[in-house]
Every structure is written in C-alpha cells, then in structure tokens.
Amino acid sequence: MAKILDMNIKLKTRSGRSLTLQKWLGGKLKFFQTSLLAAVFWQAIIPLEAEDIVLTIEETFAAIEKQNLQVLIQRQAVEEAFQVALRERSELLPRFSLDSSQARSQIAPVGFGFDFPSPPPVNRFDGKMVGSVPLIDVVKFANWKLARYNHTISELTFESVLQDSLNNAANAFYSHLRNLKRIEVLDANIKRDLALIDLAQNQLDAGVATKIDVTRAEGALATNQKARIQQDTVVMESALRFKLLLDLDLDSELRLISSDEVKPLLFHGTDYEIAGLLELRPDYLIAAEELERNLAALKYAGLERLPSVNFFGEWGYATSNILDGGEKNAWLAGISFSLPVFEGFRIRSNKRRAKSLIKSQELVLQNIENQVGVDFKLALQDVRSRFAQIAITLKKVELSEEELTLARTRFIEGVADNREIIDAQAALADANDEMIETLYQYDLSRLSLAKAKGDVRLLLSD
Numbered sequence: 001m002a003k004i005l006d007m008n009i010k011l012k013t014r015s016g017r018s019l020t021l022q023k024w025l026g027g028k029l030k031f032f033q034t035s036l037l038a039a040v041f042w043q044a045i046i047p048l049e050a051e052d053i054v055l056t057i058e059e060t061f062a063a064i065e066k067q068n069l070q071v072l073i074q075r076q077a078v079e080e081a082f083q084v085a086l087r088e089r090s091e092l093l094p095r096f097s098l099d100s101s102q103a104r105s106q107i108a109p110v111g112f113g114f115d116f117p118s119p120p121p122v123n124r125f126d127g128k129m130v131g132s133v134p135l136i137d138v139v140k141f142a143n144w145k146l147a148r149y150n151h152t153i154s155e156l157t158f159e160s161v162l163q164d165s166l167n168n169a170a171n172a173f174y175s176h177l178r179n180l181k182r183i184e185v186l187d188a189n190i191k192r193d194l195a196l197i198d199l200a201q202n203q204l205d206a207g208v209a210t211k212i213d214v215t216r217a218e219g220a221l222a223t224n225q226k227a228r229i230q231q232d233t234v235v236m237e238s239a240l241r242f243k244l245l246l247d248l249d250l251d252s253e254l255r256l257i258s259s260d261e262v263k264p265l266l267f268h269g270t271d272y273e274i275a276g277l278l279e280l281r282p283d284y285l286i287a288a289e290e291l292e293r294n295l296a297a298l299k300y301a302g303l304e305r306l307p308s309v310n311f312f313g314e315w316g317y318a319t320s321n322i323l324d325g326g327e328k329n330a331w332l333a334g335i336s337f338s339l340p341v342f343e344g345f346r347i348r349s350n351k352r353r354a355k356s357l358i359k360s361q362e363l364v365l366q367n368i369e370n371q372v373g374v375d376f377k378l379a380l381q382d383v384r385s386r387f388a389q390i391a392i393t394l395k396k397v398e399l400s401e402e403e404l405t406l407a408r409t410r411f412i413e414g415v416a417d418n419r420e421i422i423d424a425q426a427a428l429a430d431a432n433d434e435m436i437e438t439l440y441q442y443d444l445s446r447l448s449l450a451k452a453k454g455d456v457r458l459l460l461s462d
Contacts, residue, residue, distance in 0.1 A: 052253040057173055058460055060246070064169045065162065067247045074154075074161040081154035085147040091140040096131040102322055128316025128330065135335075136309040142300030149293035153286060160282035166456040169245050170447050176238040177256050178440040183235060185432045186228040192404075192425050193221035199411070200418055208414040220422050224429075274373050280454025284368045291361040298354035304347050307339040372452070379449040386442040393431070393438040400428040 055063070065071060106121045134140060196217045203209035239254050248254075278284045313333040319326045340347075404427075407420035450458040 054255045056257045063246045068165045074158045078154045081151040085151045088144040088147040094133040100127040123320040125322045128314045132312040138303045156286045172242040174443045179235045181436045189224040189429045213418045294357040301350040310336045375452040379452040382445040386445040397431045400431040
C-alpha cells in the first residue's frame with residue numbers, strides 16, 4: 001500500500017519514456033484545467049440561439065397584461081393605494097400596547113425660602129397595558145373614505161394604462177405585419193424584374209429587342225433592390241419596438257400571425273348608445289370617481305368643525321423595583337374631548353378648494369361625454385369606409401395583373417418595347433402595396449372602434 005501511494009513511483013509511457021506518478025498526475029490535471037477554460041471561453045463568445053417567438057393578436061394582448069412594464073408598474077400603484085387605505089382605516093380601530101418603565105428620581109426641595117431636608121431617592125416601576133379608542137373623529141374617518149376613493153381611482157387608472165398599452169401593442173403588431181408583407185411584395189417585384197431581364201436578353205438575342213430594353217429592365221431591378229435593402233431596416237425597427245412593448249428578448253426571431261390568416265375578413269358594425277359607451281370608458285369612469293371623491297371631500301370639510309371624542313385607559317401595576325413583590329394595582333380611564341375653535345381658516349380653504357375641483361371635474365365629464373360620441377361615430381364611419389375600400393383595391397390588383405400580362409404578350413410578339421412591361425410591373429407593385437396599406441388601415445380602424453367602445457379587446461370579437 002505504501003508503494004502505491006508513493007508519488008515518486010516510476011511509470012512508463014507508450015513511447016517508453018519514464019515518468020514519476022507525480023508528473024503524470026500533474027500533466028493530466030493541467031490538461032483538464034485547459035479543457036475547462038476552453039469550454040468556458042467558447043460558451044462566452046458563442047451565444048445561445050434565441051428562441052423563435054410566434055404570436056397572434058390574441059397572444060399579444062395576453063402577453064401585454066403579464067409582461068408590459070408600464071402595466072406592471074401601475075399594478076404596483078394599485079397595491080400601494082390599497083395599503084394606504086388600510087393604513088388610514090387603522091386610525092379608526094382600537095389601539096393597545098404594553099408599556100413598562102423603571103425610574104429612579106430625586107426631588108430637590110427648593111423654593112420654600114428655608115432649608116428643607118432632601119427626601120431619599122425614589123424608585124418606581126410601572127407595567128401596564130395602554131389603550132385608546134377613537135369614538136368620534138371626523139378627520140380620520142374622512143381620510144379613510146378619501147383613501148378608498150383613491151384606491152378605486154388607481155384601479156380605474158390601471159385599466160386605462162392597460163387599454164393604452166393594448167392599443168400601442170395592436171398598433172405595433174399591425175405595423176410590423178405590414179412591414180413584413182411589404183418585404184414579400186418587394187421580393188415579388190425583384191423576381192419579376194429578373195424574369196424581365198431574361199426575357200429582354202432573349203428578345204435581344206433574337207433580334208426583336210434592343211440593348212436599351214435590357215438596360216431599362218436592369219434599372220428597374222436596381223430600384224427595387226435598393227427598396228428591399230431599406231425595408232430590412234424598417235422591419236428591424238418595427239420588430240424592436242414590438243419586442244420592447246412586450247419585454248421580449250431583442251435577439252429572438254419574431255413571427256406574427258394575422259387574423260385574416262386564421263379567419264375570413266369580416267365586418268361587424270353595431271350602433272351603441274352613448275350612455276352604454278360611457279360605462280366602459282376608463283377615462284370617463286376615472287373622471288366620475290374623482291368627482292365623487294371631491295364631493296365627499298367637500299362634505300367632510302364641513303364636518304371638521306365637529307368635536308372629536310376619544311376613550312383612553314391604562315391598567316397594570318406599580319412597585320419600587322421590578323419583581324420585588326410589592327406590586328400595587330394601578331389603572332386609569334377617561335374620555336378626551338376636542339372642539340376646534342380657530343384653525344387659521346383651514347376648513348374654509350378646504351371647502352373652497354373642494355368646490356373648485358368639483359366644478360372643474362364636472363366640465364371634464366361634460367367634455368368626455370361629448371368626445372366619446374364624436375370618437376365612436378368617426379371610428380364607425382372609418383371602419384365602414386376602410387372595409388369598402390378593400391374590394392376596390394383588390395379589383396385594382398387584378399386589373400394590374402391583367403395589364404402586366406397584356407404588356408408582356410405585346411413585348412414577346414415584338415409590337416412594343418418593354419416600357420409597357422416596366423410600367424405595368426410598377427403599377428402592380430403599387431397596387432399590391434396599396435392592398436397591404438388598405439388592410440393595415442382597416443385593422444387600425446377596427447382598433448379605433450374598439451377603443452372608442454371602451455375596451456381594445458373588443459377587437460378580438462369584431
């Protein structure tokens with residue numbers, strides 16, 4: 001056993017060279033350390049591939065509620081307002097505490113006009129339970145009620161922030177989808193340009209066309225290739241904006257699935273009563289709740305002149321020193337009464353401020369009521385108009401395709417040069433791009449209508 005553990009034992013390699021056990025183990029350890037460092041190095045310089053992300057508009061809305069930073073921040077604001085309301089309510093509940101103190105005091109006999117012998121120092125220990133109950137306190141009650149109003153307003157504000165975030169996400173979704181479809185259109189344009197170059201070259205070889213026909217086709221190809229390169233930047237920008245809204249990995253591949261790929265394009269336009277719309281609009285509900293809070297503040301400002309009444313008490317024992325066996329029961333009970341006589345005109349200022357806020361909030365509500373009707377009617381008309389334009393734009397695409405076919409036939413037959421083909425291809429490219437823009441504007445009009453109704457998520461049911 002001692003020989004086996006001897007680090008100087010001689011070992012022979014395959015090449016016949018002699019090594020001690022210590023050198024052989026040292027070489028193996030060095031090889032292992034080098035391999036480990038190399039693995040760590042390659043792991044650092046070669047990043048893992050980001051996971052592909054595939055989203056529909058429904059999944060986008062669900063992600064916004066869970067991942068959007070603005071939504072998460074406002075959710076914490078709701079929790080904060082709720083805890084403030086609980087804190088204000090605690091001021092209305094009974095309070096009890098256990099108090100104890102050990103003191104030693106020396107009374108100095110001064111002020112009598114003659115010398116008086118000093119009494120000996122006195123020790124005193126008090127152990128007691130102290131409690132108080134507010135019986136009547138308008139200020140504390142008002143603070144609690146107003147805090148509850150603030151909590152309700154924070155919940156409505158959360159819904160408003162959520163609606164804005166959903167609206168922004170839908171805008172980003174449809175914008176990125178439009179940009180992706182434009183890449184498809186540009187790729188189709190380049191494919192047609194390449195086919196035209198081949199056709200022009202064949203016609204030139206056959207003596208039917210001239211060199212300018214080939215040059216003209218190559219110029220059209222260069223224009224579309226330039227536009228295609230620029231579109232990559234546009235797509236990257238819209239993708240990054242979309243990922244930022246959903247707090248996604250910026251390096252991940254993003255693919256969006258539009259609703260028209262899942263279900264046929266439909267139009268549903270329904271007239272709504274304005275009163276019903278107001279009940280769904282977060283901005284109106286917030287303004288209405290703020291008005292109620294200001295009315296309550298005016299009411300409680302007038303009640304601040306009422307007295308406050310509190311019950312208080314103590315119960316325990318007193319002795320010279322703790323645990324000395326000489327404990328005596330000691331207790332105290334009473335009621336305190338406080339009536340404001342002059343508070344520096346604070347109450348009057350609070351009432352005037354509350355009246356001003358009430359008047360201002362009434363005007364805000366009136367303005368929102370008027371705006372809601374305008375928003376809804378315009379959004380409904382825009383949806384109807386955008387929907388009608390789809391069929392017209394689709395017909396325009398079909399006519400452009402037919403024009404391109406006729407122009408290509410004329411060029412092949414040698415009765416015209418390729419300018420007609422280039423013009424027809426440009427017209428078809430414009431028509432396809434216009435079709436994409438028409439569908440995009442239609443989706444945005446549906447989004448505006450859903451927002452005018454009070455909930456962007458109604459977009460999913462329209």
